Amino acid sequence: MSAETHHWHRNVQVFHSKLLTAPYLFWATLAVIGLTLSLGRFFTGLWFTGMNDDYAWGVWKTFNVMTLTALGSGGLAVAFFCYVLGKKQSHSVMRAAVASSFLFYATGMLALSIDVGRPWNLYNMALPWTWNLRSSLFEVALCMTAYVVIFLLFENTTYLVDQAILESEGTWRGRLRKWVPFMKKLYPWMVGGALLLPAMHQSSLGALMVIAGHKVHPLWQTQMLPAFYLIQAVICGFAAVLFILMSASLAWRRNLDVPVLSAMGKYMAWTSLVFVVARYVDVLVRGVVGQAFQANWYAALFHVENFLVLLPALALFNARLRSIPRVLFVTSILTGAGGVLYRFTPTTLAYRAGHPSVYFPKIAELLMCLGYIGLAVILFIWAAKRFAILPATTSEWDKYVTFLKSKNPSLRINEHGAATDN
Amino acid sequence: MTVSRRDVFKSIGTGAAVAAVSATPLQASSRNPQAPSDAVGMLYDATVCIGCKACVAACTTANNLIPDTTMSGGIWQMPEDLNAQTKNIILLAKDGERSSFVKKQCMHCIDPACVSGCPFKSLKKGKYGIVEWDPYKCIGCRYCEISCPFDVPRFEWTKFNPKIVKCELCNFRLADGKEPACTEVCPVGAVKFGTRANLLAEAKQRIEANPDKYYQNRVYGEGDLGGMQVLYLSHLPFDKLGLPDVGTESRAHYGSKVHGVIYKGMAIPIAVYAVLVAAIKRRYKVMEEEARLEAEKTGRPEQL
Numbered sequence: 001m002s003a004e005t006h007h008w009h010r011n012v013q014v015f016h017s018k019l020l021t022a023p024y025l026f027w028a029t030l031a032v033i034g035l036t037l038s039l040g041r042f043f044t045g046l047w048f049t050g051m052n053d054d055y056a057w058g059v060w061k062t063f064n065v066m067t068l069t070a071l072g073s074g075g076l077a078v079a080f081f082c083y084v085l086g087k088k089q090s091h092s093v094m095r096a097a098v099a100s101s102f103l104f105y106a107t108g109m110l111a112l113s114i115d116v117g118r119p120w121n122l123y124n125m126a127l128p129w130t131w132n133l134r135s136s137l138f139e140v141a142l143c144m145t146a147y148v149v150i151f152l153l154f155e156n157t158t159y160l161v162d163q164a165i166l167e168s169e170g171t172w173r174g175r176l177r178k179w180v181p182f183m184k185k186l187y188p189w190m191v192g193g194a195l196l197l198p199a200m201h202q203s204s205l206g207a208l209m210v211i212a213g214h215k216v217h218p219l220w221q222t223q224m225l226p227a228f229y230l231i232q233a234v235i236c237g238f239a240a241v242l243f244i245l246m247s248a249s250l251a252w253r254r255n256l257d258v259p260v261l262s263a264m265g266k267y268m269a270w271t272s273l274v275f276v277v278a279r280y281v282d283v284l285v286r287g288v289v290g291q292a293f294q295a296n297w298y299a300a301l302f303h304v305e306n307f308l309v310l311l312p313a314l315a316l317f318n319a320r321l322r323s324i325p326r327v328l329f330v331t332s333i334l335t336g337a338g339g340v341l342y343r344f345t346p347t348t349l350a351y352r353a354g355h356p357s358v359y360f361p362k363i364a365e366l367l368m369c370l371g372y373i374g375l376a377v378i379l380f381i382w383a384a385k386r387f388a389i390l391p392a393t394t395s396e397w398d399k400y401v402t403f404l405k406s407k408n409p410s411l412r413i414n415e416h417g418a419a420t421d422n
Numbered sequence: 423m424t425v426s427r428r429d430v431f432k433s434i435g436t437g438a439a440v441a442a443v444s445a446t447p448l449q450a451s452s453r454n455p456q457a458p459s460d461a462v463g464m465l466y467d468a469t470v471c472i473g474c475k476a477c478v479a480a481c482t483t484a485n486n487l488i489p490d491t492t493m494s495g496g497i498w499q500m501p502e503d504l505n506a507q508t509k510n511i512i513l514l515a516k517d518g519e520r521s522s523f524v525k526k527q528c529m530h531c532i533d534p535a536c537v538s539g540c541p542f543k544s545l546k547k548g549k550y551g552i553v554e555w556d557p558y559k560c561i562g563c564r565y566c567e568i569s570c571p572f573d574v575p576r577f578e579w580t581k582f583n584p585k586i587v588k589c590e591l592c593n594f595r596l597a598d599g600k601e602p603a604c605t606e607v608c609p610v611g612a613v614k615f616g617t618r619a620n621l622l623a624e625a626k627q628r629i630e631a632n633p634d635k636y637y638q639n640r641v642y643g644e645g646d647l648g649g650m651q652v653l654y655l656s657h658l659p660f661d662k663l664g665l666p667d668v669g670t671e672s673r674a675h676y677g678s679k680v681h682g683v684i685y686k687g688m689a690i691p692i693a694v695y696a697v698l699v700a701a702i703k704r705r706y707k708v709m710e711e712e713a714r715l716e717a718e719k720t721g722r723p724e725q726l
Contacts, residue, residue: 009716010722010725011725043582044582045579045580045581045582045583045584046579046584047579047580049579051579052579053503053504053505053567053573053576053577053579054573056564056567056568056577057564057568082705083701083702083705083706084698084701084702084705086705088705088708088709091709115563116561116562116563117561117562117563117564117577117578117584118560118561118562118583118584119561119562120583121542121558121559121560121561121562122561124542124559124561130542130543130559131541131542131543132538132540132541132542132543134451134538134674134678135538135539135540135541135565136539136677136678136681137539137540137541137563137565138541138542139681139685141541158725158726159725159726161726162723162725162726165723166723180726183726184710184726187706188699188702188703188706189699191698191702191706192695192698192699192702193695195698195702196691196694196695196698199694200691204681207677207680207681208565208568209568210676210677210680211535211538211539211568211569211673211674211676211677211678212568212569212673213535213571213666213668213673213676213677214571214666214668215568215571223679223680226680226681388725394720394722397722414721416720416721416722416723417722417723418717418721418722418723419723
C-alpha cells in the first residue's frame with residue numbers, strides 16, 4: 001500500500017468488478033450452509049449444539065451477537081466523532097460504517113432468533129404488558145430491534161435514494177427528489193437516535209453478565225462491565241471500519257485517503273488507552289489485582305486482552321507511524337482481535353471459571369455461526385458493488401459517471417453526474 | 423454551544439416518543455427485599471438428612487417427570503444433577519473427611535435473579551412467593567440459567583418446544599391443600615414445609631438448642647443473596663454444599679445497580695438525546711452548507 005494521499009470526497013460504487021468472484025462464492029457457500037442448517041433447526045430443536053445447562057449460551061449469542069455487534073459499532077464510533085465531536089473529515093466513511101453496522105447487527109439478530117428455544121413466543125415483543133423493564137436482556141432486545149429497524153435502516157437509505165435519483169427517469173426522479181429535503185430534516189434526529197440506542201444496548205450487553213455474579217471470574221466481573229463493553233464497541237467500531245476500508249481498497253485497487261484513516265487510528269488509540277487504563281484501575285479498586293498476577297490462564301488472558309489493544313495504540317500515537325497504511329492495517333487487526341477477545345471472554349472463557357463442565361460448539365453450530373458472518377460479508381460486497389457506499393476520489397466519481405453513461409446513454413445526467421432534467 | 427429553548431423542548435418531546443417506543447426504564451431491585459406476606463417455604467436440615475432420596479422419587483412422580491435413568495443404564499432413577507427430568511435432587515457434599523447430603527431445588531428467592539433477568543415476565547413471583555414459569559411468555563433465551571446463582575432452571579435441550587424445568591414448590595398440590603411431595607414423603611423430617619416466618623423461627627430454635635452444631639450458627643437463606651424462601655441448616659460450610667456464601671445482596675439488585683440509576687424515569691437518556699440532537703444539528707447545518715457549495719462549484723450532484 002502506498003502512502004500517497006488521495007482525498008476521499010465522494011462515495012462511489014465498485015463499478016468495474018464482477019460480483020461472482022472466488023472469495024464471494026466461498027462466503028456465499030458458507031452462508032448457504034449456515035442458513036440451510038438454521039432452517040433445519042426448526043425441525044430438530046437445539047440438541048445438536050454444544051450448549052448445556054452449565055453453558056446455556058453458545059456462540060450464536062456470545063459471539064454473533066455479544067461480540068460481533070462490537071465490530072458492527074462503526075456507525076456509532078464514526079458518527080460520534082464526526083457529528084458530535086465535529087471531526088468532519090470522517091464523513092466520507094459514514095456510509096461504509098452504517099452499511100457494515102447494519103449487516104453485523106442484522107445477522108446477529110438472525111442468529112439470536114435461531115438461538116432462542118421458543119422463537120414462536122417472540123410475539124411477546126408486541127405485547128408491552130409482558131415486557132420486563134428490569135431485564136437487561138429485554139433492553140437489549142427492544143433497543144437493538146429499534147436501532148436496526150428504524151435508525152440504521154434510515155441511515156442506509158441515503159445511498160439508496162441517491163442511487164435511485166441518479167439512475168431513475170423523469171417523473172420518478174422528481175418524486176424521489178422531493179424526499180431529499182424531508183430526509184435532511186429528519187437526519188439529525190435519526191443520527192441522535194443512532195448514537196443513543198447503541199450506547200444503551202452496547203452497555204446493556206455488558207450488563208447481561210453482571211447479574212451472573214460469582215459465575216464470572218473476578219477479573220471480569222465488575223459493575224464497570226457495561227462501560228467497558230461500550231468503550232470496546234467504539235474501539236472495535238473503528239477497528240472494523242479501518243479494516244473494511246483498507247481491505248476494500250486492496251481488493252478493488254482503490255485509492256486510500258491516509259489522513260482520514262490516520263485520524264480514525266488516532267481516535268481508536270485514545271479510546272484504547274482509556275479502556276486499558278480503566279481496566280487496570282478497576283481491578284486495583286476492587287482489590288483483585290493479585291489475581292491478575294497469578295500463574296494461570298485467566299491472568300494471562302487478562303493481560304493479552306489489554307495488550308492487544310494497548311500496543312497498537314502506542315504505535316498509533318506516533319504521527320509518522322500512523323500515516324503508514326501498513327501500520328494502520330495491522331493495528332486495526334490487532335486491536336479488533338483484542339476487542340473481540342475482551343467481549344467474548346466474560347460470556348464464555350471466564351464464565352464458570354474453575355467449574356468442571358466445558359462448552360465447545362459443535363460443527364453444525366460453528367457452521368451456522370460462520371454462515372451468519374458469510375451472509376454479512378456477501379451482502380456487504382454486493383452492496384459495495386451496487387451502491388455508492390465506499391469512499392472514493394472525485395476522479396473515481398467522474399470515471400463512474402462516464403461508465404454509467406456508456407451503459408445507458410439515455411440517462412439524463414451531465415458529465416458530472418448531475419441531473420439534466422431539473 | 424448555543425441551544426435555543428425551543429430546540430430543547432423539541433428534543434425532549436421527540437426524546438420522550440423515542441423513549442416510549444424503544445427505551446426502557448430499567449428499575450433497580452431494592453437493597454433489602456422483603457419476603458411476601460404469604461411466603462411459604464421449606465427448611466432443610468443437612469444434619470438430619472439420611473440421603474434416602476425418597477424426595478427425589480416423590481418429586482418425579484408428583485410432577486409427572488420421566489425418571490432419569492441414564493447413569494444406571496435404564497434400571498434406577500439416577501440423575502447426576504438437576505436436569506430437564508429432575509426438579510429436586512439429593513447430592514453428596516464433601517469437606518475433607520466430613521461429608522453431608524444436600525437437597526437441591528429452586529430456592530424461591532425473595533428477589534430472584536431469574537425473575538429480574540427474564541425479558542418477558544415468563545418467570546415471576548406468584549402466589550405464596552413461589553417462582554413460577556409461564557410457557558406462553560418464555561422465548562427460550564435461557565437467561566434464567568445464566569443469572570441463577572444456584573443453577574436451578576434447566577432447559578429441555580432435546581425437545582422441539584423446550585420448556586424451562588424447575589421446582590415450583592408443587593403449587594398444584596398446594597392448591598389442593600396438600601404440601602409439596604418432597605416434604606410430605608421425607609421419613610426423618612429433614613425437609614419441612616411451612617410459612618417462611620415459622621420455618622425461620624424453628625431453624626433459629628434448633629441453633630439455640632444446639633450451639634456449635636451448625637456452621638456459623640446461622641440459617642442459610644435468611645439474608646443470603648437477598649434472602650430465600652427455602653432455608654438451610656448445615657454442619658459443613660455452606661459453599662461446600664453448593665450454596666455460594668457471597669453476602670446478602672441479591673443478584674437482581676447487584677445486576678441492576680447501575681442501570682437502575684441511569685434509566686430511572688428515562689431522564690438521563692432523554693437528556694443525552696436532547697444534547698446529542700442539538701450538537702448534531704449544529705454540525706449538520708455546516709456540513710450541509712459545505713456540501714451545497716461544493717455541488718455548486720463542481721457541478722457534481724450532492725450526496726446525502
